[in-house]
Amino acid sequence: MIKQLRKIFSTLVLYNEISDKSRDKYKWYMTDGGQVIGIDRKELTEKDSTLLHMFLHPYNFSIPEMTAEEKQWKTSISTEISDNTNSLTYRFIYFSYQPFQIEPESFKEAINEFYARQVPILFENDHEGIIVETNPNEDISYEQIIDVLMSDLYVKIKFVVGPYLYTLSKAKRTHQILIDGANKIFSYSDKSVSTYIDAVPFILIDQIESDTRTDIIDSVLGEAIHDQDLLKTVETFIACNLNVSVTAKELYMHRNSLQYRLDKFTEKTGIDIRQFHQAMTVLLAIYINK
Incomplete structure (x- = not known):
């Protein structure tokens, strides 16, 4: 057509x-x-x-007209502010969903249903932007928001939760770091809700030279690099805080089968991923391999 x-x-x-x-x-x-x-x-x-x-x-691409509060925050993330007075507590929440899934105005209305007051939402474009939380006492579950939006509106969304800030002087820099970090997280991870802490390994990976990346993959993963099912098992085990029971449940696998796979990884690499520091090195190598 x-x-x-x-x-x-x-x-x-x-x-x-x-x-x-x-x-x-x-x-x-x-x-x-x-x-x-x-x-x-x-x-x-x-x-x-x-x-x-x-x-x-x-199809309407229009972004909702900004409120007075949203305009103030837009200024805060667009200009250098020298005010270091501890006058407020806030944090930025990055969101992203697939283009065309929902119009920005409808998304804004849906998000505000979860808050006691209307929160500032700053759209970068028609499918991603920043939520500004100014009330740290609200107990917001972003996993729950994802579940509700998926079941009610069929919108698949991802969040990256930024740190709490106490001065406006950090707004511009933190906003940019969060945007950049979110793009890196989504390149490596399938998690629906991440934090700015999760972005740190990926930021470091991007600073490693190509030859060094290859050396890390070869030296850490060895023969296991060709077994994607095994690497997925190991990654899930580490994500589950090295807990065999939780990992087996996550993978719908019997404990004995999981133990066999973990032992198989040790045989292939000589690395005991039940040890925290070794597990972190393996996880970094898996991320690089992605």
Whole structure:
């Protein structure tokens, strides 16, 4: 259908073919197959629009208008502030979901259902941004938010929880670190909820030279590098804090089968991953291998 439409509308583009800055000049539609296409508004007549509405779904990329509080926070993360007064406690929560799953306005409404007051939400684009928490006493479960949004709205979302901050002078730098860290976490990990602490190993990995990465993989993982099921078992065991019972339950595996796999890894590498420091080295090598 896209090829046929392009014969009629020469300006037709797909969502990922243009930059965010150029989107406003297009009128956007979603096909039944989930593809988002845009056609230059200047090319569309009223009759064209009426016809397209009969078999395409209009798609709105608009970001909700910012509240006064959101504008203040936008200024705080965009400019250098020298104020070091301990006047408030806050933290940034990065969120990301797949494009086209939900409109930003609907997402904002859904998120605010979990808070006692409306929280500032700063969109980076139509599918990712920052939630600003200014009340550390609220007990917010981001795992629960994910479960609810998935079951009610079929939106699959990821969060990265930043540290608590006490001065506005750190807002800009911390915001940028969180954005960069989130991109690194999602490149290596499938976790739905992570913290800024989780990003540290990945930041370090990106600073290691390519040859050194290869040396670490070869020297630590050895022959086990070719057994992806074994590496997945080891990674899960470490993620479960070296707890055999929890790991077996997570992998739907009998304890004896799990013990066999762990012993097999030791035979292949000479590393006892039941020892904390050795386990951390193995986990780093697995991340690098990814």
